[in-house]
Amino acid sequence: MARSAASKTQTRIQREKTELIMTAALEVFATFGYRGSTIDQIATEAGLSKPNLLYYFDGKQEIHTRLLEHLLDRWLAPLKSLDAKGEPIDEITAYVMRKLEMARDFPRESRLFANEILQGAPRIMEQISGPLKSLVDEKAAVIKSWSDAGLIAPIDPYHLIFSIWATTQHYADFDAQVSVILDHRAASRFEDAAMHLSEMFRRQLRPSAT
Amino acid sequence: MARSAASKTQTRIQREKTELIMTAALEVFATFGYRGSTIDQIATEAGLSKPNLLYYFDGKQEIHTRLLEHLLDRWLAPLKSLDAKGEPIDEITAYVMRKLEMARDFPRESRLFANEILQGAPRIMEQISGPLKSLVDEKAAVIKSWSDAGLIAPIDPYHLIFSIWATTQHYADFDAQVSVILDHRAASRFEDAAMHLSEMFRRQLRPSAT
DNA sequence: TGATCTTTTAACCAGTTGGTCAGAAAACCC
């Protein structure tokens, strides 16, 4: 009996196979969403039989839940390291760059998250209204203090954060569209996006001479 | 026999029921994606029995296809009316506002589109690489000419368009997240977003004094 | 009113889905 959560000491095979399954499940869930994905599909992707996969996990739901739990830590890391004591515009621009790197390096995680929110976030709502909201509130306050002090242009910190999320995640979530529209220029899309976005947010944040 | 595409003269009931089904299907497909949605679910949402629904449509695929066809016209309209002869910054800002209004007034259409692209756009790729790309190329050229003429700041027109799409659609596609984070301020999210985005893009586009 | 055409339903079907279980095959350990 393995049954994931039950045993504490894991064998080598257990570690390898659970990891294999999680990776396969990420790929499938990120593309088809929870309801659109099947255990068979995940098993095939992982190169296992369905009963074999179910030997390691209690069911479809558990795999998905585990993926989402794992996801939020990685997801919030870039915002977490926004430093209230740093130089405001550099800090925000660096945050944008970190977020864009996430879209480039972890597009499946981005799509998994997008799929979940699109569906109304039924299985992740607690994490959104809990830790995610807390962190956003905290960092929005930091940005507001910069804004109030005149270090950056007056701005609504929440909508600024939304704009950063939207513009960066777009390159992961809408990659199918982005790649087609950019066609031969698609290879350099992340470098070009980095130039574009850093310039865009810098211009927006630079305090106007008064 | 009704069978949708077949007959040309439609009865009152046919018009009403097909409309009813399309609306229900939009709601369901927008939330769960193609594979995650079931005919039964759409039928229930429309207040019909499954065989009754299938009396009006040939199958799940046909309903989805019809929705996507209908979608792109509405989707491209805001960009289509970007006028090369207008005042550049006003034209682009007005485009942003039209796009934001779409996110506010047609969130289900936005999510349907998002869901399709997330999955790699399998059922809409021709429309993306055909009419959509053509239109984007055309308008990107207009924006580039403004940029070259010094009427707006130097900018990559494609990435500007992506930023406009991303920031506006975010309020429809990620509404579950946006509403929770803004909580009591959520009621005015579209007005606030309008202020934020128009200011953001204006600042970005204003030619710097040289 | 009754004949005709449209709309709706119950019953059904084959394939898929999430999940179980008994036992076979490997891996591990002495």
Add this chain to the structure above:
DNA sequence: GGGTTTTCTGACCAACTGGTTAAAAGATCA
């Protein structure tokens, strides 16, 4: 090597899926 534990598989199941069909119910119109 032999015994024990872990890993894996084929066969199976009930519920659900997309879809069909024949016939009932309802609308329409002379």
